[in-house]
Amino acid sequence: MRSKIIAVNAGIVIVITILSYVLLQTSLKEVVANPSQRKKEVAQALRAASAQLALDALRLERWLERSANSESTRNVLALGTPEARSEAATAEANRLRDAAVSEPMFAKMAPSLVLFVDAQGVAVGRNGSALMRGEQVTRDYPALAESIKLGTTGSAIWINKQRQEQMLASYAPLRSESGALVGAIVIGTPLSDERLTRTSDLTSGQTLMFALVSEGKLSIMADSAATPEEQAAATDPSVVAAARQAVSSGAVAAADNALQDRLYGAAAVDGYGKTDAVLIAALPSSLVGSVSGLLWPVLAIGGLGLVLVVAGGVLLGNYISGPISELEDGLLAIINGQSDLRFQLEHPELGGLVFRINSLLNAMMGVAEDTTDDQGRPSQGPSAQGFQDPG
Known part of the structure; x- marks a missing residue:
């Protein structure tokens, strides 16, 4: 009986546990690993990061524009000799x-660079040193020449391996007191891992990479704590194709499939003119590492249920099987000739059955039933015949 009780209840617990696990797994997969939803989150992260970089550029342009109107800044290019202009440019920078x-x-x-250039795009002086003086900066960065020509503010990505430059540059025109265009002032902030980390922290908090698309390849210039695996996956052909599509269309493009449990997308960098630079975002394809790992408490509860079923089955079996075994042994003794044996068993459920078995044995053996209680007092009142005279 004990094993049957355990088997039936254990079967119920197992069925409920398996059913709960399967239903929860099916439901949670749609929540934590929905590919379309995760791709939307990739696009949101990229748009937010691109907008943040564009906002940084706009703030620098406006700040430079205000600074260019100060008297000390305007006077830099008004001095008489090249040496005086260069020294004044360095001091003002x-x-x-x-x-x-x-x-x-x-x-x-x-900023790592503050640079003054004249109307021909030649460097006059920069902060911190006498380097770059006399260099034709606009030859390497033609967007600066266009800005000087039009007299407008602007921003561009300055990456030049020969010059060992990798920065996001913003510039504003410099005018004389008469309003004539005399040059420009450039400020450059490092395009570094720290910059990408700042951008990620201010937006989505996801992994970001800044890359250049050239000749069908991606060159990663900076990242926000991307792992080596994420950097390697970012050069996969599917991610490169998404980056090329983002550059050509100006929209966000996502890689077709997940790579190493990551979804990748690319977006063109806004606010820095026409460029082949892209931002790449890498998000986990699932909100959790494993749905099965998330559901282990269901299995743990099922295991605990089985332990409780076994313990309860043992206790319940002993509660029922013990008295029944005692009755079986007693009846076998009576059959074998021990006719005076009676059962002294107190049990909430089987007590009535024991009493009837004892009464049946007394009747069969012709033994008057003992009607006294534990202290020898009659448990039944005398009948009317007990008060009549004999005869």
Whole structure:
């Protein structure tokens, strides 16, 4: 009986556990690993990051425009000799850099370059050193020449291996007191892992990579704590195809399939003119590492249920099987000749049955039934015949 009780209840627990696990697994897969929803989140992360970089560029342009109107800045290119202009440019560039570093809105993106160029795009002076003086900067960065020509602010991505430059540059025109265009002032912030990490922290918090598309390949220039596996996956042909599509269309493009449990997407960088640069985002294809791992408490509860079923079955079996075994042994003894044996068994469920068995044995053996209680007192009142005279 004990084994049957355990088997039936254990079967019920197992069926309920398996059914709960399967139903929850099916439902949760649609929530934590919905490919279309995760691709939307990739697109949102890319749009937010691109918008943040564009906002940074716009803030720098406006700040430069205000700075270019100050008297000390305008006077740099008004001095009489090239040497005087260069020294004044370096001193003013140092002042402007210190001012930019103290601006809260430029936190974690302190400029590494503040440069003055004349109307022909030739460097006059920069912060921190006498380097770059006399260099034709617009030869390497034609967008700056266009900005000087039009007298407008602008931003561009400056990456030049020969010049060992990798930065996001913004510039504003410089005008004399009479309003004539005399040059421009350039400020460059490093395009580094720290910059991408800042952008990620301010937007989605997801892994971002800044890359250049050239000749069908991706060159990753900076990333926000991307793992080596994520960097390697970002050069997969499907991600490269998405990056090329993003550059050509100006829209967000996603890789077709997940790579190493990551979904990848690419978006063109806004706010820095026409460029082959893209932002790449990598998001986990699922909100959790494993749905099965998420559901292990269901199996644990099922296992606990089985333990409780076994313990309960043993206790219940002993509660029922013990008295029945005692009755069986007693009846066998009576059959074997021990006719005076009577059962002294107190049990909430089997007590009535024991009493009837004892009564049946007394009747069969012709033994008057003992009607006294434990203390020898009659348990039944005398009948009317007990008060009549004999005869």
